[in-house]
Amino acid sequence: MANDASFVEFQRVQKSYDGEILVVKDLNLSMPKGEFLTMLGPSGSGKTTCLMMLAGFETATHGEILLDGSPINNIPPHKRGIGMVFQNYALFPHMTVAENLSFPLEVRKMGKSDREAKVKRALDMVQMGEFGGRRPAQLSGGQQQRIALARALVFEPELVLMDEPLGALDKQLREHMQFEITNLAHDLGITTVYVTHDQTEALTMSDRVAVFDDGRIQQLAPPDTLYEEPENSFVAQFIGENNTLEGVLKSVNGDECVVTLDSGEEIDAKPVNVSQPGERTKVSIRPERVEFNKDRLHADAHTLKATVQEFIYMGDIFRFRLRVAGRDDFIVKTRNAPDAVRLKPGEEIEIGWLPKDCRALDA
Amino acid sequence: MLAADGTPLKKSLARALRMQKIRALLLIAPLLVFVLVTFLAPIADMLFRSVENQIVRDTLPQTVSRLSAWDSDEEELPPEEVFEAFYVDMVLAREQKLHTRLGTRLNYEKTGLSSLFRKSGRGIGRFDTDVYTDALVDADPSWEEGATWEDLFSNAGVRSALPFTASTWDRWSAVLGADGKNSSEEDIEDFIVTALYTEVSKGQGAGVDARVDQAASAFAGIEPISIRSQFADIDEDWADPEVWRTIHTYAPPYIDGYFLNSIDMQKTPDGIEQRPENQRIYLMLFGRTMFMSLVITFSCILLGYPVAWILANLPMRTANLLMILVLLPFWTSLLVRTSAWKVMLQQQGVINDVLVWLGMVADDGRLVMINNQTGTIIAMTHILLPFMILPLYSVMQTIPPSYLRAAKSLGATNWTAFWRVYFPQSVPGIGAGSILVFILSIGYYITPEIVGGTTGVFISNRIAYHISSSLNWGLAAALGTILLAVVLILYWAYDRIVGIDNVKLGG
Ligand SMILES: Nc1ncnc2c1ncn2[C@@H]1O[C@H](COP(=O)(O)OP(=O)(O)O)[C@@H](O)[C@H]1O
Ligand SMILES: [Mg+2]
Numbered sequence: 096m097a098n099d100a101s102f103v104e105f106q107r108v109q110k111s112y113d114g115e116i117l118v119v120k121d122l123n124l125s126m127p128k129g130e131f132l133t134m135l136g137p138s139g140s141g142k143t144t145c146l147m148m149l150a151g152f153e154t155a156t157h158g159e160i161l162l163d164g165s166p167i168n169n170i171p172p173h174k175r176g177i178g179m180v181f182q183n184y185a186l187f188p189h190m191t192v193a194e195n196l197s198f199p200l201e202v203r204k205m206g207k208s209d210r211e212a213k214v215k216r217a218l219d220m221v222q223m224g225e226f227g228g229r230r231p232a233q234l235s236g237g238q239q240q241r242i243a244l245a246r247a248l249v250f251e252p253e254l255v256l257m258d259e260p261l262g263a264l265d266k267q268l269r270e271h272m273q274f275e276i277t278n279l280a281h282d283l284g285i286t287t288v289y290v291t292h293d294q295t296e297a298l299t300m301s302d303r304v305a306v307f308d309d310g311r312i313q314q315l316a317p318p319d320t321l322y323e324e325p326e327n328s329f330v331a332q333f334i335g336e337n338n339t340l341e342g343v344l345k346s347v348n349g350d351e352c353v354v355t356l357d358s359g360e361e362i363d364a365k366p367v368n369v370s371q372p373g374e375r376t377k378v379s380i381r382p383e384r385v386e387f388n389k390d391r392l393h394a395d396a397h398t399l400k401a402t403v404q405e406f407i408y409m410g411d412i413f414r415f416r417l418r419v420a421g422r423d424d425f426i427v428k429t430r431n432a433p434d435a436v437r438l439k440p441g442e443e444i445e446i447g448w449l450p451k452d453c454r455a456l457d458a
Numbered sequence: 459m460l461a462a463d464g465t466p467l468k469k470s471l472a473r474a475l476r477m478q479k480i481r482a483l484l485l486i487a488p489l490l491v492f493v494l495v496t497f498l499a500p501i502a503d504m505l506f507r508s509v510e511n512q513i514v515r516d517t518l519p520q521t522v523s524r525l526s527a528w529d530s531d532e533e534e535l536p537p538e539e540v541f542e543a544f545y546v547d548m549v550l551a552r553e554q555k556l557h558t559r560l561g562t563r564l565n566y567e568k569t570g571l572s573s574l575f576r577k578s579g580r581g582i583g584r585f586d587t588d589v590y591t592d593a594l595v596d597a598d599p600s601w602e603e604g605a606t607w608e609d610l611f612s613n614a615g616v617r618s619a620l621p622f623t624a625s626t627w628d629r630w631s632a633v634l635g636a637d638g639k640n641s642s643e644e645d646i647e648d649f650i651v652t653a654l655y656t657e658v659s660k661g662q663g664a665g666v667d668a669r670v671d672q673a674a675s676a677f678a679g680i681e682p683i684s685i686r687s688q689f690a691d692i693d694e695d696w697a698d699p700e701v702w703r704t705i706h707t708y709a710p711p712y713i714d715g716y717f718l719n720s721i722d723m724q725k726t727p728d729g730i731e732q733r734p735e736n737q738r739i740y741l742m743l744f745g746r747t748m749f750m751s752l753v754i755t756f757s758c759i760l761l762g763y764p765v766a767w768i769l770a771n772l773p774m775r776t777a778n779l780l781m782i783l784v785l786l787p788f789w790t791s792l793l794v795r796t797s798a799w800k801v802m803l804q805q806q807g808v809i810n811d812v813l814v815w816l817g818m819v820a821d822d823g824r825l826v827m828i829n830n831q832t833g834t835i836i837a838m839t840h841i842l843l844p845f846m847i848l849p850l851y852s853v854m855q856t857i858p859p860s861y862l863r864a865a866k867s868l869g870a871t872n873w874t875a876f877w878r879v880y881f882p883q884s885v886p887g888i889g890a891g892s893i894l895v896f897i898l899s900i901g902y903y904i905t906p907e908i909v910g911g912t913t914g915v916f917i918s919n920r921i922a923y924h925i926s927s928s929l930n931w932g933l934a935a936a937l938g939t940i941l942l943a944v945v946l947i948l949y950w951a952y953d954r955i956v957g958i959d960n961v962k963l964g965g
Contacts, residue, residue: 152863172866173875185864189882198878199868250869 101125101161102286103149103254108158110144118144120310122158126288128253131280133289135297136307137333142290145307146256149288151175162254173202178247178255178285182262184239186231192218192242193227199250217249220279237268244276248283255280258290269293273300294334298322306330323381327368328456331379338382338425344374344455351450353397354378358420362397363450368457375458382414382426384452387436387444398447401425403438413437419446501942508935511713514705517560518547520622522709530706535699541685542656545582546626549649552579553633566930567715567724568704574695581692586683587648590655597676601646608642610669619663620670626653652685716936740920740937744944747917750835751899755846757839758895759888762846766887769847770854784847792841796908799837803827803909829911837909838899845898846891853887889956897945917941 103126110119119141126132134142147153148160151172159166167175187195193214200210218224221241231239240260247255260276261269277300280287291297297304298318306313306321306329314321314330325331332339342356344366352366354376362378369376386392387401404423405416412428415438419425427446429435438444461470515522520543528536551557561575594601607627610616617624627650631641655677657663663670689696707725708715715725722738723730732738765784769777787795802808805824813819827833857880865875903918910919917937924934 150863150867152866172863173869173871175867176869177867179864179867181860181864183858183860185858185860187861187865187879187883198865198870202868202870202874246868256867 100127102128102130102163103288104159104161105145105149106159106161108145108148108155108160110141110148110153111156118310119148119155122310122312124305124312124315126286128286129284131277131287131289131300131302133291133297133301133304134307135291135294135304135333136313138292140307141310142292142307143258146258146288146290150177150179150256176250176252176254178250178252180243180247180255180257180260182259184231184243184260186239186242186246188231190230191227192223192229192231192234195231195242196227196246196249199246203250213249217245220248221245221275236264237272240264240272241275244279248279248285252285254286254288256288256290259292260289261291261293261296269296276300298334306333308333324367325379325454325456328377328379328458331377331454331456336382336426336428338380338385338419340378340380340420340422340425341458342376342378344369344372344376346372352455354455356420360397360399360420362399362453363448364453364455365451367454369455376455377458378453378455380448380453382428385427385446385448387427387438387446389445389447392447392449396447396449398445401444401446403440403442403444405440406438417444417446504935505939506935507931508716508939509712509714510932511708511715512711513560513563514709515711517551517556518544518705518709520544520625521547521705525702525706525709528702528706530699530703533699535686535697536702538684538686539656540702541689542652543622544689545585545587545685546622546649546653548578548582549647550626550629550633552582554636562929563932564704564708566719566933567708568701570695571701571704574693574701578689578692578696585648585652585685585688587652587685587688589680589683590651590677591646591648593676593680594651594654594673597672601651601673603642604640604644604646605642606669607646607650610667613667615666616663616670619666620654620657623650623653623657626650652683655680655682716932717940719933720936720940740917743915743917743920744940746831747900747941748944750831750838750914750916751896753835754838754842754899755892755896757835758843758846759892761839762843762850762891763884763888766847766850766854769851770857771859781851784844787841787844792904793908795841796837796905799833799840800828800909803833803836828909829914831910831914833909833911834906834914834916837905838902841905842895842898845894849890849894850884850887853890854884857883885956889952893949893952896948900945901941 103124105122105124108119108122109117111117122145124132134145136142144153148155149162149167151167151170154168160168162175162177186192187198190198196214196217197210200213205213214227215224218227221244223238223241223245226234226238226242231242234242240263243260247257257276261272264272273296276289289297289300298321301318303315303317304321305315308329313333314326316324316326321330322335325334328339331337340354340356340362342354342362345353345355345361347366347370350365352364352369354362354364356362364376364378389398392398399419401417401419403415404418407414407416411431413431413435415427415429416423417425417427461467463470521540524540524543525536528540548557551560557575557579558572561572564575565572591601600606608631611624611627627641630647630650634641634644654673658670658674659677659682661674664674665671686697695701718724718730720740722733722741724733769780769784772780800807804810805826805828807828809827810819810824814821814824819825827836861879861883862875865879866872870878900916901918902916903922906914906916907919907922910916918941921934921937921941924930924937
C-alpha cells in the first residue's frame, strides 16, 4: 500500500518515559516521499524521542507510526532499513572508515566485491575517497561527519534520520555541511527527517520545518511561511529575530486590528490567533519590517514614539536598539543602502509598520 | 630562547617549576618512604636471598678455601689438610652453635647432612687430638695457658710463619670475646694445638721463635693422628666423597642452586640435571597455578561480564545500589567468606544436601567439591569477581549506547551488534579485569590453603610452607622470584599483544 503522499506518518503519538510526564503529546505528522523535514525545537522538547520512536529504539506509549503505509511498531530496528546519523556520529572506533561503511553491507550478507564498490562509491560521494584506511579517531570532526553520513546512506535506505548531525562542528564547516547534506538528500531522492535546535539550519535546509515545543508540533510549514507567518507567539519568538509588544485587542476589522499596548499607545496589527476584542495578545514584528520613514506608511497608520538607545554597525545592515512603549529591547534593522538613515543615540523618532507585518498572536 | 629578564627561558621555567616539584615530592614523601621500607626493601631482600649462600663460607672459611684446590670430579676424598681445616672450623662453629644451621642448609641439597652435622658437633670433642696437647704440656706446662699463646701470636714473625694456627687462634679469641671471655685467661683447646701441630710438624716456623722450636721438639716423637679417620669414626659418611662434593658445590657465596631446585633441577658432578621423578614438584605446581588462575580468570569473565553490562545500562541510582551488592564481599573477611564456602561445598554441606534432596545425586554419591581444585576455583572465582566487574563496569560505562543503536540501525541483529561493535570496545575492560584477577590469583594463598586440600594448592602455599615451616628461605625466595618474573613476563606479553594503554581501570 505504497503511498507517496504519506511515506512517514505519526498518528496521535504519545510518549512517556516515566509514566508521569508526557515527553511527546499528541504528535501528528505526515511526510511525503523525498521530503526533507526538519524537527526544530529547544533542547528537551522531545525531538530525539520522536526520532528514536521512528528508528525503533523507543516505543510509543500511544498512537501509531506508519512507514510506507504499514505500522512499524512491531518491526525491530534492524529490519526497518532506516539510515541514521547520530549526534556524536557513533562511528565504530575499532573499525576503519571502510569497515564502518562496509558493516551495514556485511550484515546484509552482500558479496565482497559489491561491498567494496559500494563503499568506494559512498566515500567518493562525500569526497572522502582516500580516507578508507583510517580510524575515525584520525579524522577531524567534519570528516567524521561525512563518514557518518556516508555510512547512513551506503545501504541505500529510503528514509534517513539525522539527530543534530552538525551540532559539534564550527560555524563555517556547519554551513558547508548543511549545503552538502541537502544536496545529497535531494540528489538521491531520500526522505530525510532532520533534527536540530538551530533555526538557521532548519530554515536553510528544509522543505518543511516542524517546530517542537512542549512535546507538540507548534507549527509545521515551509521555512518562508514559518518565518513570515508564525502561527503563535512561540514560533514567532523562536524563529528569527522578533520584537514583541504586549497588549489587549481593541478592535478587529477583517484582516486588520488595533491593539492597545500596556503603555496605552495603539498600533495596527493582523489578528492571527486572537479574534475577540478585549483578549490579551502578544504582537510580533520582525525588525526589518519596522518603518521609521513616515512616507512609506498609510496616512492614518498608528505610529509609536521611539528613542534611539544604541546604533550597531554590522556592515551589511544597521541595527538600532530603541526604547518603545516602555521597553528597551526593540530592535530595528535597515539595509546599508546609499540612502539609509543613520540614527544617533538619543534621537527621538516615530516608527510604524504595515498592519500585515505585525502579527497579533496569543498571549 | 631568553626570558624577559635575559635568563634562558628553559632555566627560568625550571626555576618556576622547582617549587612545585619540591612540594609534590614532599606530599608523596611519606608514602614513598613507606613503600620503600615495607615493600621494595623486603622484595629486594627476598630476591637477594634466592641466590645468597654465605653460610657455608662464613661457617667453614678454612675448609672452603682449602677445598677449592680439590678436584671434585675424582672419586677420592679431599686431602688430609682439608679435614684439618674442617676440624678447626667445626669446633669453632659448634662453639657458636652454627654447625646445626649449616647442616640444615646443606640438608636441602643432600638429605642426611643435617643429622650428620649435629652428630659431628657432639663427637668432635672426643677426638684423639688431646695427645698433642698432652705432649706440649708435658714439655712445658705454660703451654696450657692462653697467655702463652697470646704472647706467641703477638710476634709478627710467628704469625706469618704459622698462618693457619694464627688465624685459628684469632678466631678462637674472637669467639670467646663475643662471650665476654678473654682467651689469654682460658685453658688451651685441643684443636688449636692440632692446628699448631699440622704446621710445626711440617717444619714451618723453625727458628723463628724459641717456643715454636720447643713445640716442634715436643711434637717430634708423636705418631700423627689422621683427622680424616677421626671424622670417619664419628660417621662413615664423612668418608663419602659425595658429602664433600655437596659442600664443595655450595661453597660459593652466590649460587643458582635454589633456582635449579625451584624448577626441579639439581646440580650433580655431571652438571645440571632433572631431579628424580619422585622429587619433582615445583614445575607441576607452577603449571597448576597458571592453569587454575586461567580457569578462575575465565570464570570471572563469564560471570562478571553480564553483571557489568547490566550495571552499565541501568539508571545511575539502581546501578549504584547493585554496585553495593557487588562490593558486599569486600566487607566480609576473606577468611569468613572462604570458610563459608567450606560449609557450602563440603560433602555434608548445603549444596550437596540440596542436590540429594532434589534427587539429582545419590546420597552415597555426594559430589566432592572441596579440598580439591573445584573448591579452590569456586571460592576464588567468588572472591575475585569484583576485581573483574569493576574495571568492566567502568569501561562499559564509557561506551555510549548510541554505538549499539547505530549498529542496529545499520541492520545488525542484537547479537551482531553486540559481538561486532560492543564487545570489541569492552575488551580493554576484560583486559584490565583479567590482568587484575590473574595476577591476584597467581599469588593467592589463604583460599587455596583452606579449601584446596592437596590437589588444589598453589605455588604460593609451597612458598609459605618454605617460609614458615621448612625455613628454607632461599628456596622460598627463588620460587617467589620466579613467580614475580612470570607475572612480569605475562604483563610484558600482554602489553605487546593487547597494549597496556588499552587497559582502562576507570572512565
Ligand atoms: N531515556 C530517557 N529516559 C527518561 N527520560 C528521557 C529519556 N530520554 C529523554 N528523556 C526526557 O525526555 C525529554 C525530551 O528529550 P529529547 O527527546 O532528548 O529532547 P530533544 O532531543 O528535543 O532535546 C527530556 O526532558 C528528557 O529529559
Ligand atoms: Mg536531542
